[in-house]
Amino acid sequence: MPENSLIENTIQFVKRTLEGAEGGHDWFHIERVYNNARLIAVGEDADLQVVELGALLHDIADSKFHAGDETVGPKVATEFLRNQEVSEAKIEHVVKIIENISFKGGNTQKNFSSPELDIVQDADRLDALGAIGIARCFNYGGYKGRALYDPAIKPNLNMTKEEYKASNAPTINHFYEKLLLLKDRMNTETGRRIAADRHAFMVKYLDQFYSEWEGKA
Numbered sequence: 284m285p286e287n288s289l290i291e292n293t294i295q296f297v298k299r300t301l302e303g304a305e306g307g308h309d310w311f312h313i314e315r316v317y318n319n320a321r322l323i324a325v326g327e328d329a330d331l332q333v334v335e336l337g338a339l340l341h342d343i344a345d346s347k348f349h350a351g352d353e354t355v356g357p358k359v360a361t362e363f364l365r366n367q368e369v370s371e372a373k374i375e376h377v378v379k380i381i382e383n384i385s386f387k388g389g390n391t392q393k394n395f396s397s398p399e400l401d402i403v404q405d406a407d408r409l410d411a412l413g414a415i416g417i418a419r420c421f422n423y424g425g426y427k428g429r430a431l432y433d434p435a436i437k438p439n440l441n442m443t444k445e446e447y448k449a450s451n452a453p454t455i456n457h458f459y460e461k462l463l464l465l466k467d468r469m470n471t472e473t474g475r476r477i478a479a480d481r482h483a484f485m486v487k488y489l490d491q492f493y494s495e496w497e498g499k500a
Contacts (some may be wrong), residue, residue: 285290286386288369293339296363301370302341304428307419308342310408319406323473329398333373337380337403356381379402386447386461405474408465413481416462418487424454430498437478458489 301310320338324331347387357378366373379395384404410416424431430453436460442450447460466482469475 286409287367290339292367293336297339297343300359305423307423307426312419313339313342315410315415316403316406319477320403323402323405323471325415325473327398327402327471329402330373330376333376333399334402335375336369336373337384337399338406340364340377341381341403341407342383343381353382355451359499386465401470402474405469405471405478407468408479409474409477411462412465413484414477416481417485420457420462421454424457427451429454432492455489455492458485 297312297313301308301313304310317335317338320334321331322335340356340363340375342358343359343363355373361374361378362383366378368441373442376397376399380400380403384407386408404405409421413428419430429451432455433453436453438456439446439450440451440460450456450460452460462485463482466475466478469478
């Protein structure tokens with residue numbers, strides 16, 4: 284199948300599958316990650332089609348919305364790509380990206396690495412930073428019915444993968460448990476450059492948040 288047709292078919296499939304999804308993990312999130320990934324891939328020694336497919340399918344069935352089941356996404360992606368007559372080697376690579384892209388508390392080791400995974404992971408992490416990252420964080424917190432902030436509940440920086448997935452901590456804690464850690468965990472030079480600016484914006488936001496919370500502004 285021509286590359287352009289495969290990517291277009293994938294875009295339409297993802298749009299249909301994620302219709303009505305939570306606002307931080309919907310088609311527009313995928314579109315931003317796809318665009319970020321294409322930007323980061325410039326100058327990198329990587330298979331652009333694998334990057335594009337990995338970006339488009341990385342959240343096709345996020346485990347957060349499937350009772351924590353991490354096998355759903357790879358299964359859905361595999362079935363779709365086989366129907367598109369994609370090679371088994373390429374399908375396996377895309378599935379490995381889906382399986383290894385998530386933060387998962389930041390204390391787990393990746394069991395797979397490739398330039399394509401590095402690019403898609405950076406692209407996904409960039410969407411968790413900056414103004415959009417803040418918006419997504421509070422949108423998901425509201426979706427889960429979490430408190431905005433509770434000074435008595437401190438961030439837990441040493442969570443296991445299971446603790447991270449089960450956490451119901453206030454939304455502000457997520458900044459410290461994930462978002463502010465991402466800048467130093469980027470894989471590519473382009474990712475690091477963009478992340479630094481977005482990280483600085485979030486730090487400024489938190490300063491303003493605490494100032495207003497404490498009645499100083």
